[in-house]
Amino acid sequence: xxxxxxxxxxxxxxxxxxxxxxxxxxxxxxxxxxxxxxxxxxxxxxxxxxxxxxxxxxxxxxxxxxxxxxxxxxxxxxxxxxxxxxxxxxxxxxxxxxxxxxxxxxxxxxxxxxxxxxxxxxxxxxxxxxxxxxxxxxxxxxxxxxxxxxxxxxxxxxxxxxxxxxxxxxxxxxxxxxxxxxxxxxxxxxxxxxxxxxxxxxxxxxxxxxxxxxxxxxxxxxxxxxxxxxxxxxxxxxxxxxxxxxxxxxxxxxxxxxxxxxxxxxxxxxxxxxxxxxxxxxxxxxxxxxxxxxxxxxxxxxxxxxxxxxxxxxxxxxxxxxxxxxxxxxxxxxxxxxxxxxxxxxxxxxxxxxxxxxxxxxxxxxxxxxxxxxxxxxxxxxxxxxxxxxxxxxxxxxxxxxxxxxxxxxxxxxxxxxxxxxxxxxxxxxxxxxxxxxxxxxxxxxxxxxxxxxxxx
Amino acid sequence: xxxxxxxxxxxxxxxxxxxxxxxxxxxxxxxxxxxxxxxxxxxxxxxxxxxxxxxxxxxxxxxxxxxxxxxxxxxxxxxxxxxxxxxxxxxxxxxxxxxxxxxxxxxxxxxxxxxxxxxxxxxxxxxxxxxxxxxxxxxxxxxxxxxxxxxxxxxxxxxxxxxxxxxxxxxxxxxxxxxxxxxxxxxxxxxxxxxxxxxxxxxxxxxxxxxxxxxxxxxxxxxxxxxxxxxxxxxxxxxxxxxxxxxxx
Numbered sequence: 001x002x003x004x005x006x007x008x009x010x011x012x013x014x015x016x017x018x019x020x021x022x023x024x025x026x027x028x029x030x031x032x033x034x035x036x037x038x039x040x041x042x043x044x045x046x047x048x049x050x051x052x053x054x055x056x057x058x059x060x061x062x063x064x065x066x067x068x069x070x071x072x073x074x075x076x077x078x079x080x081x082x083x084x085x086x087x088x089x090x091x092x093x094x095x096x097x098x099x100x101x102x103x104x105x106x107x108x109x110x111x112x113x114x115x116x117x118x119x120x121x122x123x124x125x126x127x128x129x130x131x132x133x134x135x136x137x138x139x140x141x142x143x144x145x146x147x148x149x150x151x152x153x154x155x156x157x158x159x160x161x162x163x164x165x166x167x168x169x170x171x172x173x174x175x176x177x178x179x180x181x182x183x184x185x186x187x188x189x190x191x192x193x194x195x196x197x198x199x200x201x202x203x204x205x206x207x208x209x210x211x212x213x214x215x216x217x218x219x220x221x222x223x224x225x226x227x228x229x230x231x232x233x234x235x236x237x238x239x240x241x242x243x244x245x246x247x248x249x250x251x252x253x254x255x256x257x258x259x260x261x262x263x264x265x266x267x268x269x270x271x272x273x274x275x276x277x278x279x280x281x282x283x284x285x286x287x288x289x290x291x292x293x294x295x296x297x298x299x300x301x302x303x304x305x306x307x308x309x310x311x312x313x314x315x316x317x318x319x320x321x322x323x324x325x326x327x328x329x330x331x332x333x334x335x336x337x338x339x340x341x342x343x344x345x346x347x348x349x350x351x352x353x354x355x356x357x358x359x360x361x362x363x364x365x366x367x368x369x370x371x372x373x374x375x376x377x378x379x380x381x382x383x384x385x386x387x388x389x390x391x392x393x394x395x396x397x398x399x400x401x402x403x404x405x406x407x408x409x410x411x412x413x414x415x416x417x418x419x420x421x422x423x424x425x426x427x428x429x430x431x432x433x434x435x436x437x438x439x440x441x442x443x444x445x446x447x448x449x450x451x452x453x454x455x456x457x
Numbered sequence: 458x459x460x461x462x463x464x465x466x467x468x469x470x471x472x473x474x475x476x477x478x479x480x481x482x483x484x485x486x487x488x489x490x491x492x493x494x495x496x497x498x499x500x501x502x503x504x505x506x507x508x509x510x511x512x513x514x515x516x517x518x519x520x521x522x523x524x525x526x527x528x529x530x531x532x533x534x535x536x537x538x539x540x541x542x543x544x545x546x547x548x549x550x551x552x553x554x555x556x557x558x559x560x561x562x563x564x565x566x567x568x569x570x571x572x573x574x575x576x577x578x579x580x581x582x583x584x585x586x587x588x589x590x591x592x593x594x595x596x597x598x599x600x601x602x603x604x605x606x607x608x609x610x611x612x613x614x615x616x617x618x619x620x621x622x623x624x625x626x627x628x629x630x631x632x633x634x635x636x637x638x639x640x641x642x643x644x645x646x647x648x649x650x651x652x653x654x655x656x657x658x659x660x661x662x663x664x665x666x667x668x669x670x671x672x673x674x675x676x677x678x679x680x681x682x683x684x685x686x687x688x689x690x691x692x693x694x695x696x697x698x699x700x701x702x703x704x705x706x
Contacts, residue, residue: 029705068517068518071518071576071577072518074518074670074672075518075519075520075523075671075672076520076523081670081672081676082672082676082679085676234705238701239701239702239705242694242697242701243697243698243701243702244698244701244702246694246697246698247691247694247695247697247698249694250687250690250691250694251691253687254684254687254688254691257680257683257684257687258680258684260680261676261677261679261680261683261684262676262677262680265580273580273581273582273583274581276577276580276581276669277573277577277581278574
């Protein structure tokens with residue numbers, strides 16, 4: 001064994017790689033519950049790839065055969081139902097783990113320097129995952145698959161001048177059709193998974209270069225012992241691999257298996273009722289809605305109607321006023337802020353509300369890229385921040401969850417209290433964006449606590 | 458072709474607009490308490506399904522012998538009592554899919570639409586909907602002579618009226634002026650009492666729920682074994698965690 005390893009090591013940096021990424025990668029010793037979700041996301045990625053390979057063996061990307069081939073998997077393939085449910089439930093669990101992983105980053109300031117690029121790669125992974133899920137949802141060729149794809153692709157129509165051509169180019173046809181199904185299959189099983197795997201690898205390379213953040217937001221590399229090892233670090237392997245993450249994986253698998261075996265459609269939240277009807281070009285489902293992981297963004301899209309325009313205008317104005325106030329007389333900055341606000345307000349009256357819906361939905365994702373530079377707080381972790389950031393983060397999470405709920409409901413029904421769903425969605429859309437756009441100001445006002453030298457328990 | 462499309466849309470439109478109001482068309486769904494472990498009920502449901510439903514509807518993702526295996530019906534019994542519909546070779550094979558005898562052309566001529574495939578109907582509609590729907594047909598003056606308060610203007614006639622009897626529906630005017638369903642009246646009793654008929658439809662619903670997902674019969678039990686296995690793993694991974702972290706403070 002030793003001989004074999006040295007034979008390999010002369011030809012490939014085996015020991016070096018193992019030590020760099022595992023046995024001599026020092027991770028902070030104070031990781032808590034929230035630090036399980038990174039490794040869990042990798043576990044789900046593996047589950048999705050393995051079950052996906054087996055599904056591909058029986059699935060047929062053809063509008064005449066797709067629905068029947070999924071039913072064939074569910075009924076006639078040995079344990080096909082299990083593989084399919086693992087994959088469909090896995091998709092939802094992928095988003096659960098990724099959302100919790102991102103929330104962890106928001107709480108402990110993991111996006112702050114020197115981890116800006118790590119965060120940006122993560123956001124790209126998140127967007128790639130959304131593309132992967134969206135295209136995968138078309139494949140069963142159920143009625144909701146069909147109409148969901150139809151509605152989301154038609155959003156590109158809203159882009160002025162090139163929109164119509166662009167959406168036709170994406171579909172490969174004037175409506176969602178066999179051409180669309182085939183290309184989505186290609187993207188879902190080859191292109192996007194490859195991108196995802198590479199991005200996850202790059203995400204880990206970036207993580208291991210800068211080192212992990214921790215619940216205290218302290219750089220453990222600043223306190224090294226005489227041997228050059230961080231005093232607050234423990235080797236990733238075995239302390240986190242089989243020491244902690246294995247335990248986390250088993251707990252995760254229990255929750256995941258409970259859903260797979262006892263409620264794989266989760267009352268229509270993980271598998272929608274209308275998707276058990278084959279795609280029918282003549283029969284639109286009563287409510288077209290995406291699966292739960294897209295509904296917060298879908299809510300933003302639907303909330304943007306012409307009555308939101310004046311409020312949006314006021315919102316831009318207030319953000320602009322704050323920016324001018326905090327520019328400390330920097331003329332260049334004041335002029336650029338005024339120009340940007342003027343262009344936005346002109347755009348509000350020049351472009352239809354539908355276009356603004358698409359812009360806001362895209363902005364809700366793209367704003368994540370700027371997070372490292374929006375946060376002006378001297379501390380990273382929520383543990384040492386004041387009440388303003390805590391309140392802002394709480395409101396942000398509440399708005400995200402409630403918009404997720406409202407996105408599954410009809411806009412003109414009343415599922416909360418006092419108002420219909422649409423005004424609520426509009427209100428929470430503003431809260432969502434306020435979290436980001438006012439961040440440079442409220443993080444400055446916030447009173448922070450002194451950060452200790454060493455990590456705490 | 459266009460005529461058929463328009464007819465389908467007109468048939469479906471009221472269903473779509475009404476679906477938003479009440480859980481079962483014009484009325485609230487009745488609750489059916491099905492039991493997938495009741496094999497006798499599943500078998501009675503299968504008999505009813507093959508004898509009546511399969512004349513017009515298909516269950517084209519389901520095989521006869523898969524059903525037989527799950528419900529304890531042998532291939533011979535299937536051939537003897539359920540093998541009415543020959544395959545393309547003119548024979549009946551217990552491994553064939555449960556396809557209807559009625560071709561799409563004939564169906565369109567008869568109903569102006571092709572009856573939907575019922576393999577997954579319990580998953581798209583739900584058990585309560587099916588149970589309520591099958592008990593809510595009534596006589597009226599539409600071309601087919603039948604209507605249904607759960608699915609107004611549905612093309613399907615009451616196939617089981619001989620069992621249930623013939624009902625008429627009484628409507629009342631709601632305070633806002635809309636027509637609202639009030640109650641059914643039995644015009645001519647069938648061969649079954651209402652209680653027997655309800656139990657009959659419960660069997661059918663039970664079978665349709667089974668057919669929507671045959672794996673349902675095994676997945677709950679398999680889940681228990683998986684959980685037990687994971688529980689053992691949980692114990693050992695927890696012990697490992699405790700052991701590794703005992704020196705780290």
